[in-house]
Amino acid sequence: MKYIVEVENITKKYGNVIAVNNVSFKIAEGEFFSLLGPSGCGKTTILRIIGGFIDQDDGLVRIDGINMSKIPPNKRKTSMVFQNLALFPHMNVEDNIVYGLKKRKMQPFKIREKLNSILSVVNLEGLQKRRIDQLSGGQQQRVALARSLIIEPELLLLDEPLASLDKKLRVSMRFELKEIQKRTGTTFLYVTHDQSEALTLSDTVAVMNEGSIVQLGKADWIYNNPEDSFVADFIGAGNFIPLTGNYKRMDGLIEMQAKAGGNICISRKSGHNYLKEADATHYDTGFERACRKLENGIKMKKDLYFFIRPEKVRVSQNQFCLMPDTEPVFNQYRATVLSRIFEGPDTRIVLQSDEIGKVTAELKNDISYENFSEKSSAFICWSAYEGTVL
Numbered sequence: 234m235k236y237i238v239e240v241e242n243i244t245k246k247y248g249n250v251i252a253v254n255n256v257s258f259k260i261a262e263g264e265f266f267s268l269l270g271p272s273g274c275g276k277t278t279i280l281r282i283i284g285g286f287i288d289q290d291d292g293l294v295r296i297d298g299i300n301m302s303k304i305p306p307n308k309r310k311t312s313m314v315f316q317n318l319a320l321f322p323h324m325n326v327e328d329n330i331v332y333g334l335k336k337r338k339m340q341p342f343k344i345r346e347k348l349n350s351i352l353s354v355v356n357l358e359g360l361q362k363r364r365i366d367q368l369s370g371g372q373q374q375r376v377a378l379a380r381s382l383i384i385e386p387e388l389l390l391l392d393e394p395l396a397s398l399d400k401k402l403r404v405s406m407r408f409e410l411k412e413i414q415k416r417t418g419t420t421f422l423y424v425t426h427d428q429s430e431a432l433t434l435s436d437t438v439a440v441m442n443e444g445s446i447v448q449l450g451k452a453d454w455i456y457n458n459p460e461d462s463f464v465a466d467f468i469g470a471g472n473f474i475p476l477t478g479n480y481k482r483m484d485g486l487i488e489m490q491a492k493a494g495g496n497i498c499i500s501r502k503s504g505h506n507y508l509k510e511a512d513a514t515h516y517d518t519g520f521e522r523a524c525r526k527l528e529n530g531i532k533m534k535k536d537l538y539f540f541i542r543p544e545k546v547r548v549s550q551n552q553f554c555l556m557p558d559t560e561p562v563f564n565q566y567r568a569t570v571l572s573r574i575f576e577g578p579d580t581r582i583v584l585q586s587d588e589i590g591k592v593t594a595e596l597k598n599d600i601s602y603e604n605f606s607e608k609s610s611a612f613i614c615w616s617a618y619e620g621t622v623l
């Protein structure tokens with residue numbers, strides 16, 4: 234696989250602040266790669282280092298296999314879309330877009346050819362003579378994209394490019410961005426603090442916190458298999474159910490019985506667990522992690538949780554029972570409905586269980602959620618294959 238970008242152990246300090254702390258990642262050719270994290274975690278700093286606008290204190294950046302130290306921004310095969318767009322307000326659309334090509338002294342007929350092609354890519358045909366202040370937010374956004382794409386960078390750096398748009402436009406621009414990326418085949422490095430944006434757009438997501446990458450992987454993998462509670466919480470909602478129980482290691486095998494409330498929730502021990510040994514791999518990383526935590530002195534009940542997404546929690550008026558040919562029912566708890574919130578396509582139901590505490594479930598509205606009025610009793614459960622230990 235060809236890597237367009239290789240970032241190796243970069244660190245950047247501002248006085249006492251470690252903006253970027255020993256970060257490494259690689260981006261493959263044509264990939265849509267996102268840096269996702271809360272404000273101040275170092276996303277823009279990484280983008281600026283790759284673009285050549287600031288220098289790292291330590292580590293190196295390679296683009297196309299070449300070490301970029303001492304190579305200025307205009308000599309790198311990158312182009313950047315800034316958060317505030319940085320368009321020239323006194324120029325029209327066309328002049329904004331071709332600015333970079335003119336600076337590179339490209340022949341006028343060639344510039345026209347490229348302009349026409351990029352206008353169609355970003356859907357701005359017919360608007361080339363408009364002034365920037367006569368455009369909508371989304372159109373300005375497309376001008377900024379066109380201006381960066383027209384110089385045909387190998388890598389496009391995008392710093393929260395949709396942040397200034399209203400919600401509806403932001404969502405529709407997402408699809409356009411993805412389309413444009415596919416059409417041009419350009420590698421995108423995208424920065425956002427919006428988890429749903431990162432999940433819908435990206436092939437690969439690097440979740441950041443306090444200057445470091447805490448988890449890196451395919452978007453759906455990270456969503457379904459968060460490695461720690463920061464990632465789990467930052468990428469979408471979830472239920473953290475405190476675990477109690479025992480564990481021991483024997484002959485290199487982990488034996489663990491963790492309980493949420495009265496019911497056995499997770500266990501690797503054959504005999505009275507719900508996971509057959511062959512199925513247990515799903516939980517292996519969770520178990521390893523949980524055991525490491527316990528060995529490092531973290532107490533169950535305080536810092537160890539079973540984590541389950543609201544859409545994986547099933548709710549029923551009646552007890553779930555074992556049906557032939559279906560997976561067995563485990564993790565079943567009696568609960569009382571605390572609240573029910575209609576959210577358009579989904580309904581969010583918050584329930585209280587004596588055994589495991591407060592649990593949020595998200596139901597599709599084709600399920601008869603009307604049955605779950607406040608104070609009514611219900612049963613909740615989830616599949617043995619869902620959730621993880623954090």
Ligand SMILES: Nc1ncnc2c1ncn2[C@@H]1O[C@H](COP(=O)(O)OP(=O)(O)OP(=O)(O)O)[C@@H](O)[C@H]1O
Pocket residue numbers: 247250251252270271272273274275276277278279426
């Ligand atoms: N020029 C600077 N001088 C001093 N500190 C800086 C400078 N630039 C960034 N920082 C600090 O470095 C850290 C990382 O900043 P950075 O701009 O990379 O964050 P970010 O993840 O892009 O945040 P946001 O989502 O708010 O844009 C922050 O604590 C910030 O205050």
Ligand SMILES: [Mg+2]
Pocket residue numbers: 276277278392
């Ligand atoms: Mg930033």
